Amino acid sequence: MLLKTRGIVFRFTKFAESSIIVTIFTEQLGLQSYIVNSARSKSGKGKIALYQPLTLLDLVVYHKENANILRLKEVRCVHPYQTITSDFKKSTVALFLTEMINKSVKEQTHSQELCHFLFESFITLDQENIQVENFHLLFLIKLSRLLGFGPSQTTEILTPFYADDAEEIILEQLLHADYSVSIIMNQVQRRNLLDVLLRFYALHIDGLGEIKSIPVVRDLIN
Numbered sequence: 561m562l563l564k565t566r567g568i569v570f571r572f573t574k575f576a577e578s579s580i581i582v583t584i585f586t587e588q589l590g591l592q593s594y595i596v597n598s599a600r601s602k603s604g605k606g607k608i609a610l611y612q613p614l615t616l617l618d619l620v621v622y623h624k625e626n627a628n629i630l631r632l633k634e635v636r637c638v639h640p641y642q643t644i645t646s647d648f649k650k651s652t653v654a655l656f657l658t659e660m661i662n663k664s665v666k667e668q669t670h671s672q673e674l675c676h677f678l679f680e681s682f683i684t685l686d687q688e689n690i691q692v693e694n695f696h697l698l699f700l701i702k703l704s705r706l707l708g709f710g711p712s713q714t715t716e717i718l719t720p721f722y723a724d725d726a727e728e729i730i731l732e733q734l735l736h737a738d739y740s741v742s743i744i745m746n747q748v749q750r751r752n753l754l755d756v757l758l759r760f761y762a763l764h765i766d767g768l769g770e771i772k773s774i775p776v777v778r779d780l781i782n
Contacts, residue, residue, distance in 0.1 A: 590668025661678070698738075
């Protein structure tokens with residue numbers, strides 16, 4: 561069965577001599593794996609560029625229930641990134657968020673809403689003049705709501721963790737802010753709140769494990 565859907569690339573792995581298995585979160589089907597033949601071959605003519613993490617795609621896919629690996633019929637990039645790939649701060653944030661969604665998005669429920677959120681978030685990061693240093697904090701809060709454990713008040717995040725009064729006020733602002741809102745905090749506060757959010761995620765997501773991109777994000781914060 562052929563099906564049209566949007567999707568965002570989560571990751572790909574090499575397969576055989578020149579192919580890849582690409583994992584895409586799709587609007588219609590949730591998380592799916594597709595084999596792309598000759599993506600790494602000279603005859604692929606840059607095909608691999610379509611399957612870099614966070615690439616936003618329009619797809620026509622061959623779908624079969626209960627199949628582990630499927631195939632793509634048509635692929636088109638919806639929004640070629642203009643600044644995420646060239647701006648160091650944005651690319652660092654994107655690297656961290658790529659790791660977080662790969663570790664936390666495991667189900668196919670609410671796929672349309674979640675896919676829409678991911679599309680809108682990364683287009684905003686790419687296009688808008690926003691406070692990049694706080695984007696990842698806002699993203700994690702918004703994503704947690706779509707994953708089913710999002711907080712409505714600060715105590716849901718802070719219990720049993722600690723934050724001082726000033727950090728709790730900032731966290732309250734983050735809970736109700738859009739990406740366009742500028743929230744003032746210093747480097748220590750931003751780092752502490754990120755640590756609190758990561759511990760909050762670890763409570764709700766089994767096997768979250770080590771976040772390898774954390775040192776890079778902390779360098780950005782500093």
